[in-house]
Amino acid sequence: MMAAPSAVARPVPSLGAEAATAWLALLGAYHLARRGTLPADTVTFAADERLGLQPLAEAATGALLAWAPESGWQVASPVQGEARALLDLYLPLLPRHPGETLTLGHLGQSLDGYIATARGESCFVTGPENILHLHCLRALCDAVLVGAETVAADDPRLTTRLVPGDNPVRVVLDPRRRLPVERRVFQDGAAPTLLVCAEGQPGPGRLGQAEVLAVPAHQGRLRLDALVAALHRRGLRRLFVEGGGLTVSSFLGAGLLDRLQVAVAPLLIGTGRRGLSLPAPDALGDCLRPPCRVFRMGADILFDSEPRAKPGGEAGGVSPGLARIR
Numbered sequence: 524m525m526a527a528p529s530a531v532a533r534p535v536p537s538l539g540a541e542a543a544t545a546w547l548a549l550l551g552a553y554h555l556a557r558r559g560t561l562p563a564d565t566v567t568f569a570a571d572e573r574l575g576l577q578p579l580a581e582a583a584t585g586a587l588l589a590w591a592p593e594s595g596w597q598v599a600s601p602v603q604g605e606a607r608a609l610l611d612l613y614l615p616l617l618p619r620h621p622g623e624t625l626t627l628g629h630l631g632q633s634l635d636g637y638i639a640t641a642r643g644e645s646c647f648v649t650g651p652e653n654i655l656h657l658h659c660l661r662a663l664c665d666a667v668l669v670g671a672e673t674v675a676a677d678d679p680r681l682t683t684r685l686v687p688g689d690n691p692v693r694v695v696l697d698p699r700r701r702l703p704v705e706r707r708v709f710q711d712g713a714a715p716t717l718l719v720c721a722e723g724q725p726g727p728g729r730l731g732q733a734e735v736l737a738v739p740a741h742q743g744r745l746r747l748d749a750l751v752a753a754l755h756r757r758g759l760r761r762l763f764v765e766g767g768g769l770t771v772s773s774f775l776g777a778g779l780l781d782r783l784q785v786a787v788a789p790l791l792i793g794t795g796r797r798g799l800s801l802p803a804p805d806a807l808g809d810c811l812r813p814p815c816r817v818f819r820m821g822a823d824i825l826f827d828s829e830p831r832a833k834p835g836g837e838a839g840g841v842s843p844g845l846a847r848i849r
């Protein structure tokens with residue numbers, strides 16, 4: 524008898540026409556900020572196929588985005604539907620100046636809090652819309668970080684191949700240098716790659732095409748504040764921590780996440796690889812209850828939270844594919 528397929532592969536949707544235009548405009552806005560060329564005055568922009576964004580004369584129609592130095596980016600009110608949702612979701616993630624830093628963690632988990640089966644299968648816990656979202660996040664960050672176990676289990680490429688946008692630098696946390704050189708991130712040359720190990724770990728300065736970066740460690744745990752500082756010094760200021768659970772948890776536990784996104788899929792795994800895991804609190808009142816935005820993402824629900832912000836504030840939206848809930 525043939526073995527049942529271990530996971531159901533679902534086609535990843537591409538962005539619809541309006542959302543694709545909004546995405547290009549968003550990339551245009553992102554690059555204006557990264558280059559430090561955001562206008563000093565309030566300016567309204569239309570989408571432009573070639574440039575992403577085109578400044579508009581005051582009375583012109585067809586506005587998509589408005590920039591105001593004191594309040595940042597706003598979506599023009601006639602913009603609705605998928606394009607609106609996409610802009611609502613990603614605009615608050617854009618920087619306002621080239622030096623602004625961001626560390627964002629994301630996990631896609633089952634209703635019962637697992638990100639993979641016990642054997643490490645995670646294709647696909649969340650749906651295709653969430654996979655597309657991961658590619659969008661990669662395009663809006665300088666570096667994508669994953670733990671050694673994710674590279675061991677998934678052999679991911681960590682590129683932006685589903686959306687327009689630059690590939691981020693790939694950063695693999697492998698303190699003991701246990702990963703084999705055959706993994707794709709060390710071979711395919713699709714983007715610069717850093718292998719992060721604990722200081723003092725023996726071995727050559729490269730693994731395949733990856734450069735080795737040694738950072739201080741304590742009892743086998745990498746000092747993540749030192750890692751973040753080392754990445755910032757290299758000009759990698761916007762960091763996307765894509766998994767797995769141990770890695771995102773260690774960034775969250777170290778107080779280093781500006782944003783934590785958890786996509787919850789209508790799936791029950793039963794027993795598997797944990798998503799977030801933090802030290803036990805003494806009381807429910809000691810638990811983090813961060814301000815949160817909530818989006819529908821296909822069949823999944825995305826919680827976009829700010830773990831370091833005060834509770835009660837609003838953290839910063841998305842159609843049968845992607846819709847803001849609140």
Ligand SMILES: NC(=O)c1ccc[n+]([C@@H]2O[C@H](COP(=O)([O-])OP(=O)(O)OC[C@H]3O[C@@H](n4cnc5c(N)ncnc54)[C@H](OP(=O)(O)O)[C@@H]3O)[C@@H](O)[C@H]2O)c1
Nearest residue numbers: 630631639643645670671672673744745766767768769770
């Ligand atoms: N659904 C999702 O969103 C998602 C995303 C990514 C991955 N996954 C799945 O999740 C599973 C992997 O997740 P995981 O939680 O088991 O492992 P992981 O986070 O991918 O990797 C954990 C390992 O990375 C290294 N590491 C991470 N943080 C470190 C730190 N602060 N200091 C030192 N080392 C650190 C350690 O390597 P050593 O063990 O060598 O010390 C650690 O054991 C896979 O099955 C993958 O398919 C799911």
